[in-house]
Amino acid sequence: MxxxxxxxxxxxxxxxxxxxxxxxxxxxxxxxxxxxxxxxxxxxxxxxxxxxxxxxxxxxxxxxxxxxxxxxxxxxxxxxxxxxxxxxxxxxxxxxxxxxxxxxxxxxxxxxxxxxxxxxxxxxxxxxxxxxxxxxxxxxxxxxxxxxxxxxxxxxxxxxxxxxxxxxxxxxxxxxxxxxxxxxxxxxxxxxxxxxKTMIAVDTLVHNHLHRTGILQESGRPHTHGAGCYGPGGCAEIIRTVARRIDARSLNPVFPKSFARFVQNAIWRFCAGDGLNTCNGNKIDDRLACKIGYCHLYQRCDRIPLKQQKYTQKQ
Incomplete structure (x- = not known):
């Protein structure tokens, strides 16, 4: 907020x-x-x-x-x-x-x-x-x-x-x-x-979160972190789609209704060590499915191991 x-x-x-x-x-x-x-x-x-x-x-x-x-x-x-x-x-x-x-x-x-x-x-x-x-x-x-x-x-x-x-x-x-x-x-x-408000910076934390949760596999076009994050079906497009379904004013009345940059930042904060420090390589063994049972997303998350991704970079 x-x-x-x-x-x-x-x-x-x-x-x-x-x-x-x-x-x-x-x-x-x-x-x-x-x-x-x-x-x-x-x-x-x-x-x-x-x-x-x-x-x-x-x-x-x-x-x-x-x-x-x-x-x-x-x-x-x-x-x-x-x-x-x-x-x-x-x-x-x-x-x-x-x-x-x-x-x-x-x-x-x-x-x-x-x-x-x-x-x-x-x-x-x-x-x-x-x-x-x-x-x-x-x-x-x-x-x-x-x-x-x-x-x-x-x-x-x-x-x-x-x-x-x-x-x-x-x-x-x-x-x-x-x-x-x-x-x-x-x-x-x-x-x-x-x-x-629509500009999105997709770093590895955000990309890896979308991979681990299965969102990238089911809703977008699987790819490795990089240029594909900004292409059709990439991470940025997924986040903008999600942002259009969230009324950000319910979180803060001074926000615009659709606020993609805020949604991206919220995902980053959920993962970052300086934020909630939950969905990241320090907490999760990238070779295995996530075992953080106290995470609010645990029951809805696909918990896909990060090291198993074999995507071809989409340019």
């Missing part, structure tokens, strides 16, 4: 409510690149590293770009493809320019994150004309669909599609970060909320 409150706290703490209202790109960029750095590692480890070493920022990258870097990869967003900077070996695709290159300067956890920060910066500069709020407004307003479901899908793809080409970001991290931003900006941008 505190789902929106938690999002609102994060938005306020990062200054994003004011940034959206004023169409101020730098604070939004700084929050995005920091959030992207939480990929592939525990939140605690990522947070500790950032607290110790700092993060990339719009102001620092913008200042470095004023010096006209010599590297041809930094000429534009389109030139940046194939940078291949590696922090450990201090190598890249243009070794003659690396000593003077500004890209390695932020002391990020690995070289991929440095590439992500610069790739996103150039995306906003070159494709969004430096105005990320205006770009999001335009993308959402220009999306079209004959039905509500088609319109929701079109709006989502209008944002995720172009950003998918930013180096080092996955659909999952884009869904997670953008949904938080869009939902948190609902006071100033009601259309953002309409789009953010």
């Amino acid at each position: 505190s789902f929106l409150d938690e999002i609102d706290d994060e938005i306020r703490n990062a200054g994003l409510d004011r940034a959206v209202a004023l169409a101020d790109t730098p604070p939004i960029f700084d929050w995005l690149v920091t959030t992207f750095s939480f990929q592939g590692i525990s939140d605690r480890v990522a947070r500790d590293y950032i607290n110790k070493h700092g993060a990339a920022s719009w102001s620092a990258i913008e200042a470095s770009e004023r010096n006209a870097p010599s590297c041809p990869k930094l000429r534009s967003y389109w030139h940046f493809e194939g940078c291949r900077y590696d922090k450990t070996s201090f190598t890249c695709a243009e070794p003659d320019h690396i000593d003077a290159c500004p890209l390695p300067k932020p002391p990020l956890r690995n070289g991929r994150l440095n590439q992500t920060a610069h790739s996103l910066y150039m995306f906003v500069r070159d494709l969004a004309d430096g105005n990320l709020v205006g770009w999001i407004d335009h993308q959402l307003e220009s999306a079209r669909g004959a039905t509500t479901a088609e319109l929701e899908a079109a709006r989502q793809e209008a944002l995720i599609g172009p950003l998918r080409n930013v180096y080092g970001v996955s659909d999952k991290i884009l869904m997670m970060t953008l949904s938080t931003l869009l939902i948190g900006a609902r006071e100033h941008r009601p259309l953002w909320f309409e789009s953010g």
Whole structure:
């Protein structure tokens, strides 16, 4: 029931409510690149590293770009493809320019994150004309669909599609970060909320829950975790279908009637160690059927062992 409150706290703490209202790109960029750095590692480890070493920022990258870097990869967003900077070996695709290159300067956890920060910066500069709020407004307003479901899908793809080409970001991290931003900006941008409430981030906990319970096998298209989660009959489609059958207002009157992002988050909380810590690999031997008899879902769950899944990845 505190789902929106938690999002609102994060938005306020990062200054994003004011940034959206004023169409101020730098604070939004700084929050995005920091959030992207939480990929592939525990939140605690990522947070500790950032607290110790700092993060990339719009102001620092913008200042470095004023010096006209010599590297041809930094000429534009389109030139940046194939940078291949590696922090450990201090190598890249243009070794003659690396000593003077500004890209390695932020002391990020690995070289991929440095590439992500610069790739996103150039995306906003070159494709969004430096105005990320205006770009999001335009993308959402220009999306079209004959039905509500088609319109929701079109709006989502209008944002995720172009950003998918930013180096080092996955659909999952884009869904997670953008949904938080869009939902948190609902006071100033009601259309953002309409789009953010349907964005679903399917991580391994959510996918594995749908497998163990038998929901994925009976209601969707069985697949391994990955791109198939967002395809036809995948995890995201199942969750949206379920969300349309739940009146979220019965849980919190300020919620919209259909709230797919909340339903996905509720599944994640049920599984996560930081949540109810029930349906996960720490509690269940993945080779065997679940034996947690006190679980509220036990009598209705198919309890399919996770290690027995032999699905072919659906692209």
